[in-house]
Amino acid sequence: MFKQFKRFAMVNLALVLTMIASTGVSPKSVFIMYEPEIPECLK
Amino acid sequence: MIKLISQILADKLGKSLQVSNNDIAIYTYALEILLGAIFKIVIILAFSAALGIFYTCLVFLSIFFLFRWLGGGVHLDSYWGCVLFGIILVTTMGRISQIKTPLFLLLILFLVTALFSFLVCIIWVPGGTDKKPIGNPLDRKKQKIETLLAWGLWVSVVVICLSHYLFTVSLAAILAVFWSSFFVTPIGYRSIGMIDQLYSNIKGGAEHV
Numbered sequence A: 001m002f003k004q005f006k007r008f009a010m011v012n013l014a015l016v017l018t019m020i021a022s023t024g025v026s027p028k029s030v031f032i033m034y035e036p037e038i039p040e041c042l043k
Numbered sequence B: 001m002i003k004l005i006s007q008i009l010a011d012k013l014g015k016s017l018q019v020s021n022n023d024i025a026i027y028t029y030a031l032e033i034l035l036g037a038i039f040k041i042v043i044i045l046a047f048s049a050a051l052g053i054f055y056t057c058l059v060f061l062s063i064f065f066l067f068r069w070l071g072g073g074v075h076l077d078s079y080w081g082c083v084l085f086g087i088i089l090v091t092t093m094g095r096i097s098q099i100k101t102p103l104f105l106l107l108i109l110f111l112v113t114a115l116f117s118f119l120v121c122i123i124w125v126p127g128g129t130d131k132k133p134i135g136n137p138l139d140r141k142k143q144k145i146e147t148l149l150a151w152g153l154w155v156s157v158v159v160i161c162l163s164h165y166l167f168t169v170s171l172a173a174i175l176a177v178f179w180s181s182f183f184v185t186p187i188g189y190r191s192i193g194m195i196d197q198l199y200s201n202i203k204g205g206a207e208h209v
Helices: A002-025 B002-017 B021-050 B054-071 B079-097 B103-123 B137-163 B167-182 B186-208
Strands: none
Touching (some): B079 B167
């Protein structure tokens, strides 16, 4: 049960992070304050 | 430090989910912007609360973010330089906003800033960076229109605040738009470039010691 929940949480975290990364590379970045190097796979 | 923490967390997540190296790079990038933003907001608000200027800093920061988000503009290269500059800018403007300012002076400041920011919108918005240039004409036009709409909203809010004698809020809002517009102009880019150079010289000097 706990393992299933852990996996569910991690998959959702990965999804949220992918969404954040996509907004980070868009012309209007929500997270405007800091611009780290954009990974090659997102360029 | 934030890059290292992001890398470690992304590696752990990537290993658990058994994803590719590209996915791990995406998670690292996302964590870096997320943790960087959270840390910076928390530290700026903590400083402003400690100095007793929390509310004016919050008004300044909110409007500054809105215009930076829509209009873009220059960024500092180093994260810690950005944090330091952010603290200095926000707390200084938050403190200035608390100074009792006569209505006629506020009106002059408002009119000058409104004209200046309108011209900046028309001429320079959106301001891209080396890492993220905004070259697509359609994107540029869309962002320009959105920034002009935000400008209209800002004008209305400031007029309402001034008519209700909310001078502190008005001044914080005026200063926020002034600075966010300034950072889109070529002079703004040059100024931040100089600060970046100065910061890297100091950092470089300190590392040699």
